[in-house]
Amino acid sequence: MKTKTQNLDIEKVFRALSDLTRLRILNLLRGGELCVCDLIDVLDLPQSTVSRHLAYLRKTNLVTSRKEGLWHYYQLAPAELKFSKKIMECIEASCDVIPLLDKDVQSLQSSSCSDCCG
């Protein structure tokens, strides 16, 4: 059953979005790349939990990461397919329904850590 194209497995993508923590991460990354410590700070979750979800998102090709010294920066993968664009619109629309998503963004902005590893 082939559902993969250009490194994008539709079923896996939807599965990735079916977890609140991953949804929060993706939503935060819409504002630009972030390092793991930023995410841990805003999400207020154990480091292993955040790291596990990031690994999941990496495997699903929804995010990419780059390493700079001690920090790993994560960013949204470029949305090339029409499908990927629609997925991003879904995440945006989720903000209307899940107040926490907007709260996260505000929490990031007011976070003193947001420039700790700039």
Place this chain on the structure above:
Amino acid sequence: MKTKTQNLDIEKVFRALSDLTRLRILNLLRGGELCVCDLIDVLDLPQSTVSRHLAYLRKTNLVTSRKEGLWHYYQLAPAELKFSKKIMECIEASCDVIPLLDKDVQSLQSSSCSDCCG
């Protein structure tokens, strides 16, 4: 962690879409309501499997059903929220990536069962 609004649990919705069989069902329903026997026919899956997935979609409020004699007709739930509309656009976009989805629609059209319970 509140993620529910107007009977729509975002996480559950994405989880519902993360299964190929359910994606196929939703895509078929985009063409209008269908009875279970139509779906079994096109999907070529055991009755219990199809029925279980339909139950899942019902619980997620993605579909509704009506009963007419011996037949149960399923239809897409009306997309009231912006989020729901975007979800439908995602399913549509999935057709570009999963050839089976278009094949299903054709298979339905040429199916002799497609008017067995009209």
Place this chain on the structure above:
DNA sequence: TTAATATATCCGTGTAGGCGAATGTATTAT
């Protein structure tokens, strides 16, 4: 070297949900 920091991975445990055969329940036809 040694220590500290940032991140990834491993571990044991628990739950959600996949499968198809079998069974239960309406409904309609004879």
Place this chain on the structure above:
DNA sequence: ATAATACATTCGCCTACACGGATATATTAA
């Protein structure tokens, strides 16, 4: 009543993956 049809639900089995504590790895600083 009996049989056939359309569907839902139950069952036992199995895999994916959620969790957070513990540990491993890489980098940089002292």
